[in-house]
Amino acid sequence: MKILVCISRTPDTTAKIAFGDNNTKFVTDGVQWIINPYDEWYALVRAIMLKERDASTTIHLITVGGADVEPIIRKALALGGDEAFRVDMEPMDSYQVAVQIAQIAREGQYDLILTGKETIDSNGSAVGAMVAELLDMDMVSLATALEFEGSSAIVTREIEGGEEVAEIPLPLVISCQKGMAEARIPNMRGIMAARTKPLKVVPPVEVAPLTGLVSYTLPPARSGVRLVPADQPEELVRLLHEEARII
Amino acid sequence: MSVIIFTEHSNGEIRKSSREALSYGSALAGRMGVSAEAVLLGTVSQDPSSLGIHGVSVVHHCADETLNTADTRRYTSIMAEIATACGSTVVIFPHSMNGKAVAPRLSARLKAGYVSGATRLPDVEKGFVVRRNVFSGKAFMDVLVQTPVSIISVNPNSFGILEGEGIAEVRPYHTSVGAGRVVVRETKKVTGQVPLGEAELVVSGGRGLKGPEHWGLVEDLAGLIGAATACSRAVADAHWRPHHEHVGQTGLAIAPNLYFAIGISGAIQHLAGVNRSKVIVVVNKDPEAPFFKAADYGIVGDAFEVMPRVIDAVRKLRKG
Numbered sequence: 001m002k003i004l005v006c007i008s009r010t011p012d013t014t015a016k017i018a019f020g021d022n023n024t025k026f027v028t029d030g031v032q033w034i035i036n037p038y039d040e041w042y043a044l045v046r047a048i049m050l051k052e053r054d055a056s057t058t059i060h061l062i063t064v065g066g067a068d069v070e071p072i073i074r075k076a077l078a079l080g081g082d083e084a085f086r087v088d089m090e091p092m093d094s095y096q097v098a099v100q101i102a103q104i105a106r107e108g109q110y111d112l113i114l115t116g117k118e119t120i121d122s123n124g125s126a127v128g129a130m131v132a133e134l135l136d137m138d139m140v141s142l143a144t145a146l147e148f149e150g151s152s153a154i155v156t157r158e159i160e161g162g163e164e165v166a167e168i169p170l171p172l173v174i175s176c177q178k179g180m181a182e183a184r185i186p187n188m189r190g191i192m193a194a195r196t197k198p199l200k201v202v203p204p205v206e207v208a209p210l211t212g213l214v215s216y217t218l219p220p221a222r223s224g225v226r227l228v229p230a231d232q233p234e235e236l237v238r239l240l241h242e243e244a245r246i247i
Numbered sequence: 248m249s250v251i252i253f254t255e256h257s258n259g260e261i262r263k264s265s266r267e268a269l270s271y272g273s274a275l276a277g278r279m280g281v282s283a284e285a286v287l288l289g290t291v292s293q294d295p296s297s298l299g300i301h302g303v304s305v306v307h308h309c310a311d312e313t314l315n316t317a318d319t320r321r322y323t324s325i326m327a328e329i330a331t332a333c334g335s336t337v338v339i340f341p342h343s344m345n346g347k348a349v350a351p352r353l354s355a356r357l358k359a360g361y362v363s364g365a366t367r368l369p370d371v372e373k374g375f376v377v378r379r380n381v382f383s384g385k386a387f388m389d390v391l392v393q394t395p396v397s398i399i400s401v402n403p404n405s406f407g408i409l410e411g412e413g414i415a416e417v418r419p420y421h422t423s424v425g426a427g428r429v430v431v432r433e434t435k436k437v438t439g440q441v442p443l444g445e446a447e448l449v450v451s452g453g454r455g456l457k458g459p460e461h462w463g464l465v466e467d468l469a470g471l472i473g474a475a476t477a478c479s480r481a482v483a484d485a486h487w488r489p490h491h492e493h494v495g496q497t498g499l500a501i502a503p504n505l506y507f508a509i510g511i512s513g514a515i516q517h518l519a520g521v522n523r524s525k526v527i528v529v530v531n532k533d534p535e536a537p538f539f540k541a542a543d544y545g546i547v548g549d550a551f552e553v554m555p556r557v558i559d560a561v562r563k564l565r566k567g
């Protein structure tokens with residue numbers, strides 16, 4: 001089986017969010033970058049588990065981004081994966097990302113393309129479905145489990161208030177979330193091996209974005225907590241009823 | 248010219264997030280001076296003309312039972328067909344599990360700019376600018392759609408349900424799009440509960456509750472006020488509660504009117520999933536718990552002493 005795992009770079013979950021240049025740029029000073037948690041813990045680790053089960057599995061990683069995302073794709077290679085692509089561009093929207101991934105995927109003829117559920121910075125939840133459409137492939141979103149029977153995948157996905165199990169023939173795009181796998185930590189051997197794994201930098205295909213950024217805004221700060229003494233919990237209920245009018 | 252709205256149902260009932268999307272689409276169509284039309288795939292238990300109360304004048308109804316199970320690729324093809332036939336310039340989806348899968352596909356199909364998880368109506372004065380959440384609820388981003396057709400998914404609980412008097416004209420729609428390759432084997436649904444993503448009120452517990460045997464404190468309050476239940480990741484990881492209840496950065500992001508957190512520290516990753524809630528109430532015995540900084544109301548106290556009295560007071564309120 002040939003698997004392509006889509007890896008994106010995001011600010012660490014605790015990063016301070018601030019904007020400059022008239023609220024059009026995310027201020028990256030002091031920001032720690034990580035592999036998008038969904039891509040790492042669920043998509044990549046699930047692919048690695050499949051390879052551990054069947055050594056003939058090939059795992060390729062892809063990221064769309066400038067040279068500054070290279071440490072992240074190396075880190076992903078240290079966890080596992082055979083080789084990586086970096087499409088050298090600074091994407092403006094999810095569509096531009098999807099077009100680049102679809103291009104590499106077309107050439108590689110993968111059985112399975114795995115993405116994270118969403119990036120924790122742009123929260124689009126869009127790239128995987130767009131890639132599937134561009135390749136005219138089926139897609140399962142928000143998957144929590146993945147197994148195989150013959151040439152079909154048996155995928156469990158989240159639906160409102162429950163789960164659905166479906167059988168779908170490969171090839172397939174799957175967006176992964178909690179349940180697919182457990183987080184792993186790269187070991188020394190992986191880190192050493194990652195240094196010599198091929199990382200191919202490829203030029204982007206020319207494509208215009210469909211949307212553009214106007215500006216960012218920070219939400220208004222909450223006015224502060226109103227504390228109710230612990231020996232008067234009834235007062236909290238009164239406030240929620242009479243003041244907030246919520247219960 | 249029209250705004251069309253993808254309308255979902257579950258067990259034959261129109262979903263709340265779709266009613267919000269219909270209301271949003273109708274309000275937008277009003278601003279643009281065009282008609283609002285619903286697209287309904289599959290069979291429902293009520294008369295589709297009743298969707299007119301949310302402002303749509305037409306319901307394109309594809310009453311084909313095989314469409315009751317979601318095949319997002321097939322849905323995309325049908326939506327593309329109808330959007331093209333109606334000359335739609337805007338296609339609206341609820342930002343639901345299926346909406347999230349179909350809307351971006353349609354965007355790639357129609358080469359139409361997609362705004363995922365809109366939190367308010369587009370500004371149509373200077374182009375077509377839509378506000379959405381980014382950085383896991385820590386910021387908003389205004390996005391300009393640069394294509395003739397726009398696709399928007401509407402965040403649950405961001406836009407109220409508008410109800411009026413209207414009756415929509417139902418137009419049967421026969422699609423030429425055949426069955427896909429997805430075979431649904433099994434659907435496991437917790438019935439009778441408000442789906443967390445759509446809930447207006449949510450009561451949630453953290454590791455401070457010490458163990459699953461104490462979840463009565465969460466469930467009793469939730470039951471009394473008609474809330475959904477949620478939990479922190481630490482709780483789901485410990486298998487005290489099912490994973491689909493876990494909210495936060497790596498779980499579900501929700502924006503209910505009330506988020507009532509009991510024994511949750513309020514780690515930044517937890518806040519990322521709940522900070523868009525309108526009113527946040529925190530019960531925690533540690534006055535330094537970070538959650539208090541994000542809360543509107545709070546009690547610094549032991550949940551095991553505070554919550555039974557809160558529950559009693561709510562019970563009295565309900566009876567009175």
Ligand SMILES: Cc1cc2nc3c(=O)[nH]c(=O)nc-3n(C[C@H](O)[C@H](O)[C@H](O)COP(=O)(O)OP(=O)(O)OC[C@H]3O[C@@H](n4cnc5c(N)ncnc54)[C@H](O)[C@@H]3O)c2cc1C
Nearest residue numbers: 453454455479480481495496497510512514516532533550
């Ligand atoms: C990349 C990443 C992603 C993450 N994603 C998520 C996520 O999506 N969602 C999430 O929730 N977490 C997430 N986490 C974990 C998060 O950092 C916290 O560890 C987690 O939220 C803690 O859960 P908790 O508040 O229930 O437990 P704790 O941190 O153990 O807090 C328990 C709280 O209960 C209080 N307490 C104890 N006893 C009582 C009592 N008797 N009465 C009242 N209060 C009491 C304590 O004062 C304390 O504040 C993530 C972490 C990382 C690194």
Ligand SMILES: Nc1ncnc2c1ncn2[C@@H]1O[C@H](COP(=O)(O)O)[C@@H](O)[C@H]1O
Nearest residue numbers: 006008064115116118119124125126127
């Ligand atoms: N720049 C990128 N390069 C590679 N993969 C990406 C990129 N951006 C997003 N993805 C993948 O698409 C998923 C969904 O991203 P998004 O649509 O931005 O929420 C992510 O979890 C990644 O797996």
